[in-house]
Amino acid sequence: MHEQPIKFYQTGTFTVGNRLLPPEQRTVQSRIKRYNSLNSGHRACQGCGEALGARYCVDAAMEAANGRLIAANATGCLEVFSTPYPETSWQLPWIHSLFGNTAAVATGIAAALKVKRAKGERRHIRVIAQGGDGGTTDIGFACLSGMFERNDDVLYICYDNGGYMNTGVQRSSATPPAARTATTPSLEGALGNAFGQGKFLPEIALAHGIPFVATATVADLHDLEAKVRRAMEFHGARYLHVLVPCPLGWGFPSHETIKMARLAKESGIFPVFAAESGEVVASAPIRRKVPVEDYLRPQKRFAHLFSPTLNLAALARLQELADRNIRKYRLLPETL
Amino acid sequence: MFEQIEGSRAVAKAVALCRPEVVCAYPISPQTHIVEALAEMVSSGVLSPCEFINVESEFAALSVAIGASATGARSYTATASQGLLYMAEAVFNAAGLGLPIVMTVANRALGAPINIWNDHSDAMALRDAGWIQLFAEDNQEAVDLHIQAFRLGEELSLPVMVCMDGFILTHAVERVDLPTQAQVDAYLPPYSPRQVLDPAEPVSIGAMVGPEAFMEVKYLAHAKQMEALRLIPQYAEEFRAIFGRPSGGLAHAYRTEEASTIVVAMGSVMGTIKDVIDEMREAGHAIGALGITLFRPFPTAAIVAALRGARRVVVLEKSLAVGLGGILATNVRMALAALPIDVYTVIAGLGGRAITKRSLHALFRRAEKNDLDSLTFLDLDERLVARQLAREKERRKSGPVAENLLRDVGVIAARNY
Numbered sequence: 001m002h003e004q005p006i007k008f009y010q011t012g013t014f015t016v017g018n019r020l021l022p023p024e025q026r027t028v029q030s031r032i033k034r035y036n037s038l039n040s041g042h043r044a045c046q047g048c049g050e051a052l053g054a055r056y057c058v059d060a061a062m063e064a065a066n067g068r069l070i071a072a073n074a075t076g077c078l079e080v081f082s083t084p085y086p087e088t089s090w091q092l093p094w095i096h097s098l099f100g101n102t103a104a105v106a107t108g109i110a111a112a113l114k115v116k117r118a119k120g121e122r123r124h125i126r127v128i129a130q131g132g133d134g135g136t137t138d139i140g141f142a143c144l145s146g147m148f149e150r151n152d153d154v155l156y157i158c159y160d161n162g163g164y165m166n167t168g169v170q171r172s173s174a175t176p177p178a179a180r181t182a183t184t185p186s187l188e189g190a191l192g193n194a195f196g197q198g199k200f201l202p203e204i205a206l207a208h209g210i211p212f213v214a215t216a217t218v219a220d221l222h223d224l225e226a227k228v229r230r231a232m233e234f235h236g237a238r239y240l241h242v243l244v245p246c247p248l249g250w251g252f253p254s255h256e257t258i259k260m261a262r263l264a265k266e267s268g269i270f271p272v273f274a275a276e277s278g279e280v281v282a283s284a285p286i287r288r289k290v291p292v293e294d295y296l297r298p299q300k301r302f303a304h305l306f307s308p309t310l311n312l313a314a315l316a317r318l319q320e321l322a323d324r325n326i327r328k329y330r331l332l333p334e335t336l
Numbered sequence: 337m338f339e340q341i342e343g344s345r346a347v348a349k350a351v352a353l354c355r356p357e358v359v360c361a362y363p364i365s366p367q368t369h370i371v372e373a374l375a376e377m378v379s380s381g382v383l384s385p386c387e388f389i390n391v392e393s394e395f396a397a398l399s400v401a402i403g404a405s406a407t408g409a410r411s412y413t414a415t416a417s418q419g420l421l422y423m424a425e426a427v428f429n430a431a432g433l434g435l436p437i438v439m440t441v442a443n444r445a446l447g448a449p450i451n452i453w454n455d456h457s458d459a460m461a462l463r464d465a466g467w468i469q470l471f472a473e474d475n476q477e478a479v480d481l482h483i484q485a486f487r488l489g490e491e492l493s494l495p496v497m498v499c500m501d502g503f504i505l506t507h508a509v510e511r512v513d514l515p516t517q518a519q520v521d522a523y524l525p526p527y528s529p530r531q532v533l534d535p536a537e538p539v540s541i542g543a544m545v546g547p548e549a550f551m552e553v554k555y556l557a558h559a560k561q562m563e564a565l566r567l568i569p570q571y572a573e574e575f576r577a578i579f580g581r582p583s584g585g586l587a588h589a590y591r592t593e594e595a596s597t598i599v600v601a602m603g604s605v606m607g608t609i610k611d612v613i614d615e616m617r618e619a620g621h622a623i624g625a626l627g628i629t630l631f632r633p634f635p636t637a638a639i640v641a642a643l644r645g646a647r648r649v650v651v652l653e654k655s656l657a658v659g660l661g662g663i664l665a666t667n668v669r670m671a672l673a674a675l676p677i678d679v680y681t682v683i684a685g686l687g688g689r690a691i692t693k694r695s696l697h698a699l700f701r702r703a704e705k706n707d708l709d710s711l712t713f714l715d716l717d718e719r720l721v722a723r724q725l726a727r728e729k730e731r732r733k734s735g736p737v738a739e740n741l742l743r744d745v746g747v748i749a750a751r752n753y
């Protein structure tokens with residue numbers, strides 16, 4: 001196809017559009033020759049952050065692997081909306097086995113490829129595994145930790161929408177405190193999900209000392225692709241944790257997915273960073289700090305914090321969590 | 337070549353001769369010696385190229401095998417008991433995906449109470465998971481069945497469980513004829529998968545199927561298993577041609593000619609049963625035995641053919657369907673439903689309880705006189721049971737059942753034999 005260069009000018013947002021960048025810096029997605037690994041026509045909800053995140057991640061990994069990539073996928077929204085037979089959105093070899101064994105299945109794929117390589121067959125094929133937060137931080141946790149600990153040659157991508165969305169929005173160990181889900185109701189003034197529970201898997205991944213761990217959001221797709229690209233430069237176990245807002249489960253209009261992801265990052269409640277061999281090497285600084293309240297207020301899952309009365313105590317605790325992230329990951333210039 | 341060798345090591349050598357490409361291991365008795373021996377062979381380079389993966393659970397062991405098999409690698413793992421149950425979800429999944437993984441099950445009881453000794457509860461619990469299930473009578477057969485298992489599974493795209501009695505076979509040292517690499521290579525062609533994860537030809541494996549086709553998918557899995565009934569005798573015959581001995585097949589009849597009583601069983605207990613049959617035949621009893629090698633698919637026609645001349649059949653099994661009785665016996669009864677044959681169920685050897693010749697002599701003689709209940713628990717200590725029942729009647733908080741029973745039995749080690 002013929003490409004014609006057009007000149008564009010930036011108009012005062014923080015978003016540097018692809019078209020303002022030199023061609024080599026543009027995203028894989030903006031290229032004519034993108035892979036469309038997760039092709040259009042799938043059944044994700046309108047505005048699904050997971051569909052967007054997966055599209056960028058898998059295509060970037062495909063680009064890095066020269067199109068020679070195999071994916072293992074956990075049960076969850078991504079698996080369900082992308083496939084019911086006879087249709088499939090996947091333009092790469094793809095396997096779904098179970099909800100909780102995706103990392104192990106990927107280990108098996110990588111092991112098979114290693115043997116085939118030793119036999120001079122099927123060279124230069126890379127492996128990714130992907131699942132939702134439930135499939136990763138809860139039921140798939142043992143297999144994932146095993147895969148990390150053995151340093152198997154797999155990039156595992158977790159699409160974190162803060163709950164079991166495919167089964168109707170139940171609490172997972174990645175659900176934020178105070179969030180209402182179907183199993184952490186906020187009836188009669190109850191708080192929703194409890195404070196002081198749950199886990200932030202990127203830090204646990206880091207503790208395994210694996211070659212690469214990073215977080216990202218769908219608000220900064222350049223950063224997301226760059227992290228996939230960097231991850232693919234390593235061999236061994238790698239982990240990418242992507243915040244993917246879910247309009248259905250979080251309760252916000254489907255055109256505000258990117259905005260939600262950006263507010264999560266700019267408030268500090270979701271720290272964006274990268275780590276290599278167990279050490280944090282880079283954090284994505286907050287550009288224009290917002291109070292956590294700005295992130296929470298538009299989401300129905302936090303509505304009980306704002307009405308009928310303002311729950312100042314809960315809001316202060318959530319703000320403290322964000323402030324702790326800001327200190328810990330040095331997300332603001334004054335914390336550097 | 338004949339070798340005096342432990343069952344587990346013999347099986348490990350047989351598996352290695354099959355050139356597995358990925359072996360997944362997680363320790364559980366009495367299966368451990370098999371994967372330990374394979375670890376040695378991989379680490380010393382005897383088995384190469386092969387990836388030996390120490391996983392963090394049985395669920396992972398089979399899941400790694402699933403990934404490897406779907407990528408076209410010949411994959412093997414071994415487990416037993418709690419380990420088999422721990423991987424149950426993946427057991428069904430491997431069958432549903434049509435992946436010809438071979439797995440040794442070193443049969444062991446299921447807890448609670450935890451018990452490491454042999455019975456068939458583990459394999460029976462997963463009998464309907466879609467795997468082919470073979471039961472070895474002795475270590476020679478265990479070796480041979482593994483070689484046949486890869487051939488069969490890969491031809492049909494079905495996973496195969498090779499069951500061998502824990503400790504009784506896995507830890508027994510006996511003479512085994514180990515095949516040569518050339519023999520195994522002549523028998524077992526390289527694995528050529530029907531579907532494989534390959535960027536050159538991207539496919540989606542394992543996606544959702546709704547009511548519009550699920551029945552048909554399951555029916556085809558059933559039909560595939562039934563196809564094994566045709567292939568297994570053929571593969572056993574080819575095996576005899578290359579390896580020079582009969583091994584495998586659907587079932588082995590032993591002195592069933594003119595037998596009015598036939599004992600049916602699976603696994604190593606067939607050895608004791610055959611000894612008893614010999615002695616009874618000597619004494620003029622018309623008795624024989626049928627050892628079932630293939631439990632899934634169930635070889636109904638072969639079993640009917642072998643048993644149709646009998647007046648009564650005694651099914652002796654090392655498993656219990658709690659609340660019903662026998663599992664193997666239920667299957668045999670179904671096969672014989674149209675025939676005027678009395679079928680007796682005998683539950684024996686649970687949790688490693690010894691099945692002795694003396695008990696079998698008495699049992700078979702009672703059967704001959706039609707003096708058996710339709711369900712018998714062999715060598716059940718009825719006094720022990722009665723005491724516990726009385727205790728429970730007396731007091732609501734009567735304490736843990738297993739502990740009470742063992743107190744009544746007394747400390748085994750201090751007992752004077």
Ligand SMILES: Cc1ncc(C[n+]2csc(CCOP(=O)(O)OP(=O)(O)O)c2C)c(N)n1
Nearest residue numbers: 075076077099132133134135163164165166
């Ligand atoms: C063993 C098992 N338990 C439960 C389920 C039901 N289940 C399927 S998808 C799902 C939720 C997935 O949540 P997550 O991993 O966060 O992915 P999401 O749908 O949110 O993207 C659950 C609970 C299952 N399929 N298997």
Ligand code: SF4
Nearest residue numbers: 044045048077165246
């Ligand atoms: S429920 Fe959420 S994660 Fe699932 S498809 Fe819809 S928007 Fe995406």
Ligand SMILES: [Mg+2]
Nearest residue numbers: 132133163165
């Ligand atoms: Mg989720």
